[in-house]
Amino acid sequence: xxxxxxxxxxxxxxxxxxxxxxxxxxxxxxxxxxxxxxxxxxxxxxxxxxxxxxxxxxxxxxxxxxxxxxxxxxxxxxxxxxxxxxxxxxxxxxxxxxxxxxxxxxxxxxxxxxxxxxxxxxxxxxxxxxxxxxxxxxxxxxx
Amino acid sequence: xxxxxxxxxxxxxxxxxxxxxxxxxxxxxxxxxxxxxxxxxxxxxxxxxxxxxxxxxxxxxxxxxxxxxxxxxxxxxxxxxxxxxxxxxxxxxxxxxxxxxxxxxxxxxxxxxxxxxxxxxxxxxxxxxxxxxxxxxxxxxxxx
Numbered sequence: 092x093x094x095x096x097x098x099x100x101x102x103x104x105x106x107x108x109x110x111x112x113x114x115x116x117x118x119x120x121x122x123x124x125x126x127x128x129x130x131x132x133x134x135x136x137x138x139x140x141x142x143x144x145x146x147x148x149x150x151x152x153x154x155x156x157x158x159x160x161x162x163x164x165x166x167x168x169x170x171x172x173x174x175x176x177x178x179x180x181x182x183x184x185x186x187x188x189x190x191x192x193x194x195x196x197x198x199x200x201x202x203x204x205x206x207x208x209x210x211x212x213x214x215x216x217x218x219x220x221x222x223x224x225x226x227x228x229x230x231x232x233x234x
Numbered sequence: 235x236x237x238x239x240x241x242x243x244x245x246x247x248x249x250x251x252x253x254x255x256x257x258x259x260x261x262x263x264x265x266x267x268x269x270x271x272x273x274x275x276x277x278x279x280x281x282x283x284x285x286x287x288x289x290x291x292x293x294x295x296x297x298x299x300x301x302x303x304x305x306x307x308x309x310x311x312x313x314x315x316x317x318x319x320x321x322x323x324x325x326x327x328x329x330x331x332x333x334x335x336x337x338x339x340x341x342x343x344x345x346x347x348x349x350x351x352x353x354x355x356x357x358x359x360x361x362x363x364x365x366x367x368x369x370x371x372x373x374x375x376x377x378x
Binding site: 093101102103105135162164167168169170171185214215216217218219221222223225226227230231233 | 257260261263264265267268271272286287290332336339340343344345347348351352354355372373374375376
């Protein structure tokens with residue numbers, strides 16, 4: 092279920108891998124790369140930045156955490172269980188995300204739970220998640 | 235017998251090529267859909283989304299043919315599911331409502347696609363394992 096957020100999302104940049112200046116590698120999380128964490132990026136509203144700076148998680152299976160609004164359909168459709176909720180580890184699927192209380196520290200940092208590609212190497216490139224994501228937060232890139 | 239196996243192998247390889255081609259087309263459609271979101275063209279966005287679903291169903295049909303080489307009953311089950319979803323898609327198209335369309339994707343389309351892809355993955359992995367004599371997890375190779 093789509094969680095309401097106080098900003099307008101925009102789709103993940105499909106060419107983020109080749110834009111190292113815009114999306115620098117900023118760390119690792121559960122075995123996958125994170126890019127542009129801590130970097131202010133523009134939201135879907137002209138000249139309005141995203142309120143969060145969470146970055147893009149994963150490379151072959153990349154989820155833009157600014158665009159992810161905890162819908163969960165990526166987890167429902169993935170045949171090989173690549174994704175889990177970042178704030179509710181071990182859980183996957185619609186409605187199993189951690190619901191954040193508005194104004195709490197977690198809400199300030201994340202706004203909603205996020206889909207985390209914790210088993211990125213298991214991806215079989217079926218494209219189902221990229222097709223189903225309502226905000227186009229996911230990009231599959233075969234390397 | 236040997237000839238039959240060789241023919242089967244050629245057909246399976248051809249189907250794998252077709253499935254991979256459809257997945258590459260899905261990747262291209264995603265790119266077009268991103269552009270519609272960026273430009274806030276919601277009507278075009280829904281149209282491309284429907285096209286993505288249609289292309290995914292084409293992909294699922296090829297998967298049914300692929301699975302049929304190993305298990306006709308499972309393939310028949312897949313085919314009947316895809317027919318049902320294709321009919322529902324026709325109705326969804328007339329609504330022009332992105333939210334309703336997405337909820338339909340979640341409840342009807344996603345479980346069917348997941349089952350199809352799981353069957354395809356099992357068949358492809360078993361096929362590879364038989365051919366190569368060792369367990370070989372399959373993944374689709376997207377065409378560039």
